[in-house]
Amino acid sequence: MAEKQQKETILVNGYAYPSIAPETLNAWLPDLTFVSTFSYGFTPEGQLIDLMDENIAGPAQAAGVQALMVLTPLDSQGAFNNELVRALLENPQAQNRLVENILANIRTKSMFGVDFDFEYVLPENRDQYTNLVRAAREKLNAAGYLVTAALAPKTSAGQRGLLYEGHDYRGMGQAANFILTMTYEWGHAFGPPMAVAPLDQVRRVLDYAVSEIPPDQLLMGIPNYGYDWKLPFIQGESRAEKLSLDEAAARAARYGAEVFFDEAAQSPYYYYTDGDGVSHVVWFENVQSLRAKLTLVSEYGLAGISYWNIMDYFPAGSEVLREMYQVAKV
Structure with missing residues (x-):
């Protein structure tokens, strides 16, 4: 009788807001390595804006899942603020204070590390951002903690656009322990109807990513949602409705x-x-x-995957993950 082939073990991260339903979080936990709590903020002076995320971190730790604090420069309207990033990155004392505050928070809440998610970083602040992540890794790794960074889905080093120019793939790969590629949102709420994460586009990002970063440092982003657009789509007016994957399937059946x-x-x-x-x-x-997306993990030799986000549970998705891989616990 042929021996059963051992499944490859991968890292699985899932982003969650503190408003996640306890039963949803508990359903996800067996299939997660990390849960990333979204999100902490900061002031230009490097003070941390706390997130009441104990309802995620506590159950996660009890289930052997490690909690990461996500750090974003979101303003009061929930938009990414690159002027806040600029103010921080051009103030060395504020950066040092921020890293110390991150470390203190991780220790206080018994978390496992930090995930940097600075989006729309100005091109002139690119290297300063990389240096901040590197400084955080040096400080946190020495204390036994992890540093990850979420990067825009670039396909070349010189890619134009504010989403891309402030993210240095090679530099960030050297600065952080792991890189999470945000390989989703091609189809998005304000754009024309299309797949959220088209596999041909995801491949283009991974082809570039593995040329700059060792594959075993990469976690590929996977969307856990869909969109419903009214037709005809009108640019500047239309806004798609975000759907859970269960609701997307149920809606098809209903109609x-x-x-x-x-x-x-x-x-x-x-x-x-x-x-x-x-x-x-x-x-x-x-x-x-x-399944097609998960196949890319073994094909490219990636460290694993990162779900945006786990606010809804899709049982069939967890089944296909378990069918293909073993989820690492650290």
């Missing part, structure tokens, strides 16, 4: 919609007409599309 599968994007979609006679298109993830 008797035929689900199609885009071969290039390796993603499902369907059309339906609602009770008011309005046409819709839905792009989402299902077992087939998630």
Whole structure:
């Protein structure tokens, strides 16, 4: 009788807001290595803006899952503020204070490390951002803690655009312990209907990422949601509805919609007409599309995956993950 092949062990991260339902968090915990609590803020002077995340960190630790604190420069409207980033990065004393405050918070809450998620960093602050992450890693690693960084889905070093220019893949790969690629949001709430994470686009990002960062430092982002667009789409006016994957599937069944599968994007979609006679298109993830994404982990030799986000549970998704991989506990 042939021996059963041992499954590859991978790291699995999931982002969660403190508003996550306890039953949802508990459903996810067996399939997570890390849970990243979203998000802490900071002031220009380097003071930490606390997150009441004990309802995530406590159950996670009890289940053998390590909690990471996510640090973002979000303003009071929930938008990324690159002027706040600039003020911090151009003040060495504030950076030192911030790193000390991060370390103190991790110790106080018995967490495992920090995930830096600074988006729309100005190009002139790129290297300063890399240096901040490096300084944090040196300080935190010496104390036994982890530093990760979430990066925009770049396909080349010189890629233009504010989302990309402030993120140095090679530098950040050297600065942080792990890099989380945000390989999602091609299809997004304000954009035209398309797959959230088309596999051909995800491959382009991974091809570039592994040329700059050792694959065993990379966690590939996977979306745990879909979008429903009303048709016709009108740029600047239309806004798609975000759906859980269970709701996306249930909606197709409710309207008797035929689900199609885009071969290039390796993603499902369907059309339906609602009770008011309005046409819709839905792009989402299902077992087939998630399996296609998960296959990339072994193909590229990645460290694992990172779900954005785990606010809804998709049992079929967890089943396909367990079918393919063993989830590491650290």
